[in-house]
Amino acid sequence: MLTTTDLRKVYPTGDEALKDVSTRIEGNEIVAMIGPSGAGKSTFIRCINRLTEPTEGEVWLDDTELTKLNDDDLRAARRNVGMVFQEYNLVERLTVMENVLSGRLGYVSNWQAFRRNFPQEDVARAYEILDTVGLADMENKRADELSGGQRQRVGIARAVIQNPKILLADEPTSSLDPDTSHAVMDLLVEIADAEDIPVLINIHEVDLAVEYADRILGLHDGELVFDDDAAALDDDARDVIYRGATPAELLGGGKPTATGSPESSSDEHDSPAPTTGRTPVAED
Numbered sequence: 302m303l304t305t306t307d308l309r310k311v312y313p314t315g316d317e318a319l320k321d322v323s324t325r326i327e328g329n330e331i332v333a334m335i336g337p338s339g340a341g342k343s344t345f346i347r348c349i350n351r352l353t354e355p356t357e358g359e360v361w362l363d364d365t366e367l368t369k370l371n372d373d374d375l376r377a378a379r380r381n382v383g384m385v386f387q388e389y390n391l392v393e394r395l396t397v398m399e400n401v402l403s404g405r406l407g408y409v410s411n412w413q414a415f416r417r418n419f420p421q422e423d424v425a426r427a428y429e430i431l432d433t434v435g436l437a438d439m440e441n442k443r444a445d446e447l448s449g450g451q452r453q454r455v456g457i458a459r460a461v462i463q464n465p466k467i468l469l470a471d472e473p474t475s476s477l478d479p480d481t482s483h484a485v486m487d488l489l490v491e492i493a494d495a496e497d498i499p500v501l502i503n504i505h506e507v508d509l510a511v512e513y514a515d516r517i518l519g520l521h522d523g524e525l526v527f528d529d530d531a532a533a534l535d536d537d538a539r540d541v542i543y544r545g546a547t548p549a550e551l552l553g554g555g556k557p558t559a560t561g562s563p564e565s566s567s568d569e570h571d572s573p574a575p576t577t578g579r580t581p582v583a584e585d
């Protein structure tokens with residue numbers, strides 16, 4: 302289970318890319334994060350494993366507070382977070398098998414890795430995962446001989462072999478054609494199920510998000526303005542996410558947001574809306 306509490310990021314340039322984002326992602330749910338360009342989607346994913354350091358707030362993965370860890374502990378904890386990238390980030394001149402096994406680098410010693418001496422069970426698991434992602438018999442192809450869709454499958458296989466507790470994908474389909482995008486989304490759903498882990502996907506195509514996600518997170522200008530079932534993403538919610546319209550501006554009110562329902566923000570009190578974020582340690 303991933304929990305973020307009041308996660309805030311201010312870049313040195315002064316850009317406030319995340320404004321107190323609190324949410325929770327658990328089970329084997331597929332969560333899509335949508336929002337206009339510059340809304341903070343990539344920043345959110347990168348702050349989870351601290352590729353980008355959050356300015357304030359907490360990130361918890363199960364009972365580990367990632368935001369508190371020193372460098373060594375963080376390196377170990379990052380094994381639990383599988384990352385899938387838009388541009389695949391493969392080593393072009395290495396084979397499919399070598400790229401997949403590089404997902405085990407956090408586990409084997411530097412010497413083993415240098416000798417490409419991976420334990421037999423890792424190799425067996427790599428074959429199994431290559432089969433799952435539809436790349437059986439392609440283990441000896443070089444990454445630079447693959448199509449975009451095949452590369453993304455390798456990227457997913459490399460993340461899965463880490464045995465992560467969560468999979469984070471930043472725009473995994475935006476370099477792919479529509480059919481291949483569907484195939485990759487199908488695969489991510491299949492993996493959430495098979496591995497019993499949640500998957501968070503940053504995605505530009507709202508239709509794909511609605512089709513595949515159980516839940517949608519909507520970011521606008523760094524603020525989490527929508528956090529609800531995919532079925533609840535109506536036109537008003539899209540306006541809030543993409544135009545920054547406030548619920549009060551929308552005829553007939555709006556959908557509840559992460560920072561409170563329209564009712565609570567329209568009453569006479571000026572106090573800030575209650576946050577929905579809870580820290581795992583405060584649960585008892």
Ligand SMILES: Nc1ncnc2c1ncn2[C@@H]1O[C@H](COP(=O)(O)OP(=O)(O)OP(=O)(O)O)[C@@H](O)[C@H]1O
Nearest residue numbers: 312313314316318337338339340341342343344345
């Ligand atoms: N390294 C950085 N230094 C300074 N500002 C940054 C940096 N990275 C992102 N930003 C700013 O933070 C905000 C959020 O950027 P981010 O890349 O997270 O958005 P995004 O939702 O992923 O956008 P896109 O859909 O275009 O990928 C933007 O205003 C961006 O200019």
Ligand SMILES: [Mg+2]
Nearest residue numbers: 342343344503
């Ligand atoms: Mg982005």
